[in-house]
Amino acid sequence: MTAISDHSSTSPGGLVGVYRRIIKLPERIPFSLIQLAARVAVAHVFWQSAQTKLASWPVTLQLFANEYNLPFVDPSIAAPLATAAELTGSVLIFLGLFSRLGALMLLGVVLVIQIFVFPENWAEHLLWASLLLLVLTRGPGAFSLDYVAERTFSASGK
Known part of the structure; x- marks a missing residue:
């Protein structure tokens, strides 16, 4: 006696196969594009924050x-330090130039904000920290000046 099986749900062309191909589509997105998006997003947050501070220094x-x-x-030391860190870090992250240093600087800012200023906003801070940790641990990606510099210096060192 032969068992009847439904190959449509397990074969590569079946429903399961189609589902597997669909859920794997995002894996085709280049990781460097994700790194670029993370850099631009987090740089924007800190650039805007610094611009707000600079717009009205007495209020800051x-x-x-x-x-x-x-x-x-x-406060007369903390305000310029925070503003300088936000400006410098956001520019470095955006350009992907010394981006790991920029990420480390901004992680310090996030840590201070989380611990001392707005601990209730932990979810927002976790989001910023996640993007910064991506840059810190995986680098800025191929769309960065760090990448260009690394390729230039490694090619000239041969």
Whole structure:
């Protein structure tokens, strides 16, 4: 006696095969494109934050003195340090130039914000940290000045 089987659900051309091909489609997205998107997104967040600080410096100083209450750092020092880190980090991340250094700087900013300023906004901070950790651990990708520099210097060293 022969068992009757439905090959349409298990064969490569069957429904399961179609489903498997569909769910694997995102794997065709180049990882460098994902790295670029992460860099642009997180750089934008910190660039905008720095621009807001610079737009009204007296208000920024008041916020650092009265609302943010960072321990161990005078507001007149913390405000320019935070602004410089946001500006520098966002430019480095965006360009993909010394991007791991930029990611590390901005991770420091995120850590300070999370611990001392707005701990209730942990989900937003986790999102920023995730994008920064992607850059820190996997690099900026092929669409970056770091990539160009690495290829240029490795080719000239041969």
